[in-house]
Amino acid sequence: MAYDNTCKYLAEKFPAAFVHWLLPIDEPTSVQVLKTELIQEPIRADSLVFLQTDRQILHLEFETRPYSDPPIAFRMLDYYVRLKRQYSCSINQVVIFLQQTASEQVFVSEYTDANTRHSYRVIRLWEQDPALLLSVPGLLPLATLSQTNSPRNLLEQIATQIATIEEPTQQADLLACTQVLAGLRFEKDLIRQLFRKETMRGSVIYQEIREDGILEGLKEGRQNEALSFLSRLLIRRIGPIAPPIQEQIQTLSVEELEDLGEALLDFSEASDLTNWLSDRQP
Numbered sequence: 003m004a005y006d007n008t009c010k011y012l013a014e015k016f017p018a019a020f021v022h023w024l025l026p027i028d029e030p031t032s033v034q035v036l037k038t039e040l041i042q043e044p045i046r047a048d049s050l051v052f053l054q055t056d057r058q059i060l061h062l063e064f065e066t067r068p069y070s071d072p073p074i075a076f077r078m079l080d081y082y083v084r085l086k087r088q089y090s091c092s093i094n095q096v097v098i099f100l101q102q103t104a105s106e107q108v109f110v111s112e113y114t115d116a117n118t119r120h121s122y123r124v125i126r127l128w129e130q131d132p133a134l135l136l137s138v139p140g141l142l143p144l145a146t147l148s149q150t151n152s153p154r155n156l157l158e159q160i161a162t163q164i165a166t167i168e169e170p171t172q173q174a175d176l177l178a179c180t181q182v183l184a185g186l187r188f189e190k191d192l193i194r195q196l197f198r199k200e201t202m203r204g205s206v207i208y209q210e211i212r213e214d215g216i217l218e219g220l221k222e223g224r225q226n227e228a229l230s231f232l233s234r235l236l237i238r239r240i241g242p243i244a245p246p247i248q249e250q251i252q253t254l255s256v257e258e259l260e261d262l263g264e265a266l267l268d269f270s271e272a273s274d275l276t277n278w279l280s281d282r283q284p
Contacts, residue, residue, distance in 0.1 A: 047081055059085060059093035066100050066186065068107035072180060077111035079120040093124035100147055101186045102128040132156060139167060143179040147187055157188060161196040178263050182235065194264060230260055232266070240272050247272075250279050258282065 003188050013020050017033045049062035061081060065074060072080075078095055086092050099108045127147040135145035143158050150156040160180060162163040167173040177197060184193050229252060236243055245253075254262065 004267040039078055045077075045080065045084070047085075050085075054091075056092070058094060061085060061093055061095045063095075063097045065097060068099065069105055074107070078122045079113045079118070080120075082120060082168075095124060097122060098125045100128060100183070101125055102126075102147075130167070136160070136163065139163075139172065139176060142176055142217060143183045148203060152191070153187065157184060157192070157196055166199075174263075178231060178235060178245040182239075184226060190268065195265075229259065231278055232263055234271070235263070236266060236275065239269050240275060243272070243275070247275060247279065 014035050017035050021033055047061055047063050049060075051060040052058075053060065063078070063081075068074075070077065074097060078097065082093055082095060089225075097111075108126055109122065111124040112119060114120075127144060127260070128149060130148045132145045132148035132150060135141040135148050135160065142163060145156060145160050148156070164173060164176050164180060167176065181193055181197055184197075232251070233243070233248070251259075251262070262278070266275075269275055269278075
């Protein structure tokens with residue numbers, strides 16, 4: 003231990019000497035000793051999926067813009083090192099770009115530095131064949147941004163498939179997510195037209211639920227689920243919601259929550275939600 007501390011002292015006392023020794027710089031003119039306690043700020047990945055059987059992690063990052071600070075490539079290296087340290091298993095990283103752009107940054111799939119090279123997979127959704135995305139219910143919202151020569155026909159196909167989903171909560175969740183992601187590509191009026199409540203209620207599945215008298219029994223449960231889901235969407239859309247506004251939202255009926263789910267597509271700031279609630283007061 004004494005040896006280590008001695009060397010640390012030398013490096014702090016004579017930093018220019020170590021620079022001259024270890025780096026290809028003949029006469030270092032300005033050096034600064036930094037704190038040796040490295041700051042490790044908490045960061046949150048978009049999605050982490052652990053495959054228990056194979057002992058590997060699928061790490062996903064979803065991006066609407068090609069640029070970020072720090073750059074996406076560096077962030078992927080940072081994520082990788084932290085994940086490797088914490089889980090000590092195989093890690094598969096994928097960056098998924100959502101919105102079409104001509105930027106060369108969406109073709110970058112590795113971080114490179116003087117002594118470091120880290121690769122990851124990149125998917126540009128607008129280049130993806132929609133067939134696979136359309137075949138898996140959980141991927142239907144992403145299909146709105148996939149490759150197509152007829153965007154409207156693709157959106158109509160997605161709306162039709164969502165309308166046939168049997169489980170009400172799953173249908174409502176996919177409907178809300180599809181409306182949000184479709185906003186990156188389609189006009190709001192078209193989204194409302196194809197995904198309006200009447201369209202969903204015209205589905206065979208919905209009619210069966212109604213005829214069986216199940217809808218009323220699900221009402222309370224659906225309301226709690228809708229509240230939780232809408233709260234998450236609103237926070238992502240306009241930021242934190244003030245407690246008084248949250249209390250107002252909790253008093254809304256299932257029908258009003260569904261209306262709010264459609265209206266939030268137009269929200270860009272907290273005042274939009276406040277105004278919407280005010281308009282609905284008697």
